[in-house]
Amino acid sequence: xxxxxxxxxxxxxxxxxxxxxxxxxxxxxxxxxxxxxxxxxxxxxxxxxxxxxxxxxxxxxxxxxxxxxxxxxxxxxxxxxxxxxxxxxxxxxxxxxxxxxxxxxxxxxxxxxxxxxxxxxxxxxxxxxxxxxxxxxxxxxxxxxxxxxxxxxxxxxxxxxxxxxxxxxxxxxxxxxxxxxxxxxxxxxxxxxxxxxxxxxxxxxxxxxxxxxxxxxxxxxxxxxxxxxxxxxxxxxxxxxxxxxxxxxxxxxxxxxxxxxxxxxxxxx
Amino acid sequence: xxxxxxxxxxxxxxxxxxxxxxxxxxxxxxxxxxxxxxxxxxxxxxxxxxxxxxxxxxxxxxxxxxxxxxxxxxxxxxxxxxxxxxxxxxxxxxxxxxxxxxxxxxxxxxxxx
Numbered sequence: 001x002x003x004x005x006x007x008x009x010x011x012x013x014x015x016x017x018x019x020x021x022x023x024x025x026x027x028x029x030x031x032x033x034x035x036x037x038x039x040x041x042x043x044x045x046x047x048x049x050x051x052x053x054x055x056x057x058x059x060x061x062x063x064x065x066x067x068x069x070x071x072x073x074x075x076x077x078x079x080x081x082x083x084x085x086x087x088x089x090x091x092x093x094x095x096x097x098x099x100x101x102x103x104x105x106x107x108x109x110x111x112x113x114x115x116x117x118x119x120x121x122x123x124x125x126x127x128x129x130x131x132x133x134x135x136x137x138x139x140x141x142x143x144x145x146x147x148x149x150x151x152x153x154x155x156x157x158x159x160x161x162x163x164x165x166x167x168x169x170x171x172x173x174x175x176x177x178x179x180x181x182x183x184x185x186x187x188x189x190x191x192x193x194x195x196x197x198x199x200x201x202x203x204x205x206x207x208x209x210x211x212x213x214x215x216x217x218x219x220x221x222x223x224x225x226x227x228x229x230x231x232x233x234x235x236x237x238x239x240x241x242x243x244x245x246x247x248x249x250x251x252x253x254x255x256x257x258x259x260x261x262x263x264x265x266x267x268x269x
Numbered sequence: 270x271x272x273x274x275x276x277x278x279x280x281x282x283x284x285x286x287x288x289x290x291x292x293x294x295x296x297x298x299x300x301x302x303x304x305x306x307x308x309x310x311x312x313x314x315x316x317x318x319x320x321x322x323x324x325x326x327x328x329x330x331x332x333x334x335x336x337x338x339x340x341x342x343x344x345x346x347x348x349x350x351x352x353x354x355x356x357x358x359x360x361x362x363x364x365x366x367x368x369x370x371x372x373x374x375x376x377x378x379x380x381x382x
Contacts, residue, residue: 050379051378051379051380057282170307
C-alpha cells in the first residue's frame with residue numbers, strides 16, 4: 001500500500017505531487033514587528049497519524065466458517081447452504097429429500113428465519129432433526145450462528161446437513177457458513193430475470209435448482225429465458241429442474257449431491 | 270440491511286487497531302468497498318453514526334473508496350474493467366469471466382491521535 005497517504009494503492013501507481021509542502025506567499029506591507037508566533041499555542045499532544053489496517057470486514061466470519069468446515073469434515077458431514085427468496089420452496093425441498101433419502105442418508109437441518117420456529121417444527125414432524133435460528137432483525141445467517149446451532153444437533157448421526165438460510169437474495173451471499181455446496185433455489189413463479197437482478201448470490205452457486213416445475217405451465221414460465229439468465233449469472237453452476245411435489249427431477253439432484261459428496265471425500269483422501 | 274452487522278465488525282477492527290496503537294481518538298476510517306460487494310455506502314454511513322456513539326470513533330469521518338470491477342476473460346485471459354456484473358470480454362466476446370476485483374470490503378486505514 002502507498003506509504004504516503006495510506007490510500008491502499010501501491011505507491012507507484014499514483015503520483016503525490018499534490019502532497020508536496022507548498023509555500024504560502026507572505027507579504028508584509030506594514031512595518032510593525034511581526035513575530036511569527038502563535039499567541040495561543042496548542043499544547044503538544046499526540047499527533048494525528050495514519051494507521052494501515054487492510055483487514056477484510058468479513059475476515060472474522062471467514063475464519064469461523066473455516067473452523068465450521070474443518071469440524072464438518074472431521075464429523076464426516078456434508079453441508080448444503082440453501083439460499084433463495086422467501087417462498088421458493090427450501091423447506092419443501094428438504095422435506096422431500098428426507099422422504100426420498102431417509103433410508104440411505106441421515107439428514108439434519110439448521111433453519112434461519114427472522115421469527116417463528118414453524119419451519120423447524122415442520123421438518124421435525126417429517127422426522128428430521130432440525131434446529132431453528134431465530135435471527136430477530138438479522139437478514140442472514142453467519143458462521144457464528146451456525147456454530148452455535150450445530151451444537152444442538154446430533155451431528156454424529158447426520159450425513160447431510162441442510163442449512164436453510166434466511167429467505168433473502170442479497171445479504172446471505174456475503175457470508176460463508178463453512179458449507180460444502182452452495183445451492184440457490186429459484187421457483188418458476190418468480191420471474192425469469194431474477195438471476196440478472198441478484199447476480200451476486202447466483203455467481204457463487206455450485207448448483208441452481210429451478211423449483212416448482214410442476215407449476216411451470218400454469219405460471220407461463222419461459223424456460224429458455226430462465227436458463228439463459230441463470231447461465232449468464234452463474235456460468236459454472238449445475239442447473240437442475242425439480243419439483244418437490246411431484247418428485248420430477250429429484251433423482252438428478254440426488255445424483256449431483258452424491259457426486260459433490262464423493263468429490264469432497266476424494267479430495268480428503 | 271446487513272450493513273449494520275458489517276459496520277459492527279468494521280468498528281471492532283478499528284477500535285482494536287487504535288488501541289494497539291495507543292491512540293485515544295479515531296479521526297477517520299477509510300474503507301474500500303467493491304462495486305459488487307452488495308453493500309450500500311449510505312447504509313454503512315448510517316450504521317456508523319449509530320454505532321460509533323460513545324466510542325473513540327464518535328464524530329470520525331467515514332471515507333469510502335469505491336473499488337471498480339475488474340474481470341478476466343476465461344478464454345483469452347484479457348483483464349478488463351467492467352461496468353457491471355455481466356460485461357463480456359471486450360477482446361473476444363466471451364461471457365464467462367472470472368472476477369478479479371470488485372467484491373472488496375475492507376478497512377484500509379485509520380487516522381488516529
